[in-house]
Amino acid sequence: MTNVTMDTSSFRSFTPREPQTGVPREPAPPTPFISFIKPQGQLYNYNRHKTHKDQPENIPKGFRDAMSVREKVYVEEQGVALENEFDNDDHRSCHWVIYASVNETISPAVLDPQTGALLRARRSTSTALPIGTIRLVPFPHEAHPRNGGIYLNGVLTNVGDPVRPRSSETVKPLQPQEIQGGSRRNSLYIRDFPTTFHNGQEPYVKLGRLAVLKEFRNKGIAGQLVRTAISWMQAHYTVFNPSPTTLGFDRLGMDVTGQLPKWRGLFCIHAQEEAVQVWERYGFQVDEKMGKWFEEGIAHVGMWLRVEVGKGGHTVA
Template structure:
């Protein structure tokens, strides 16, 4: 969470208690690390690295090395279910939507209000690395993981209940994830998401999260067919390395 605190809490003034939410525990997370010469680390980055290690010591002080590994970017993937979409013009805390909306038809220009979707978010890169391709690395990694593991995107249920739900839901709408991805994009970085194929949803309009205007953007990825693996995935995926 070091990168998120650095970007969202310190830089964008979002309260820490609002930045960390209930979705974190059920989400998939990725962190990008950079290996840089120890002598080149600024005091700010060194302090951040100490916090990430959790013991007040830098990785350099524990092991003699000419470089230090620091966290520079992060992203998360939130699987279904999700609360209803934000109301255009509304004001609320980050992702603090009423979750008591199951079964409510909540259609938009792109989403029919029923199809299961995943949500990509909390994309953050520290200022010193924002022109190093870290966002691209994180977005592509999360999307690739999702499309290669579609059955891991849905909550685990009894197989017989899943089949019954498919029969009752027009071939699996809302039961199976078929590649639909949503982001709640800050207006200021809307172009970044568009660059990776996300389309603005006009019907979702603009709403305010923590004083920052957001819009809804969607993308559909081709999912790989297959069956759920018997061994469940950890919600925390291996870290990425950016050198």
């Protein structure tokens, strides 16, 4: 995969306020807040064979909190192997973690048994508990999964659909001779088979690893995470676009900006089949031409959403 150098100073925390409409659901969780974790190069030191509690000290706490939720949901609940939950996309992705402020009693109140008068007040402490997470993976991506494919740790373990091609193209930075050549082949793109909503070439970003702790589900937490990630990408719609400066074309005096891949509002998810209705609430549509495949033994389908992009933004440099 192409490693594009990012100017991470352009990343900022984004904590939206959800509109309060109608009567809140009961029981409502403590007021949550969202933390943004920018792409982290030091995640290369993450040990996929250990839990979030046993990682090196240089792994950001926010990412360890994200993994604490993912381990609860995907590893403990759904049976995904621990070493397969962390993958090579984590270090280049944006992550969001939603927290709830939870009060824990240190010591209960003490009352006078004769009069009922308060002798010692209850002592408590407030803890920020990570309760949900989501990630956004920038382009480029591996080719779409094969219909009928069985994947373990991202590796196809069966033949799958023999008719559907799978790209074997190696993604690498665009070379000057490729721009100057007659074919103008842009290797920052993945050549893929066209689907219902994707032409096989347009850059897209991928949402995934959406997870909410069981006791906090059905309270709008997942929706808040999805809307936060989508809104952030709309506002920072050029942040993952490669620039001539990054690729060195400015030093060659070449104007190739019109030929470099640009994100134009397309989101993809590899949704668990049983979660399709959840993603449909946020506007995603099932892509019938992508078929169905299995990741870590769980049936998945492809879904897409196209949004309008905002003005401004921050370009990778």
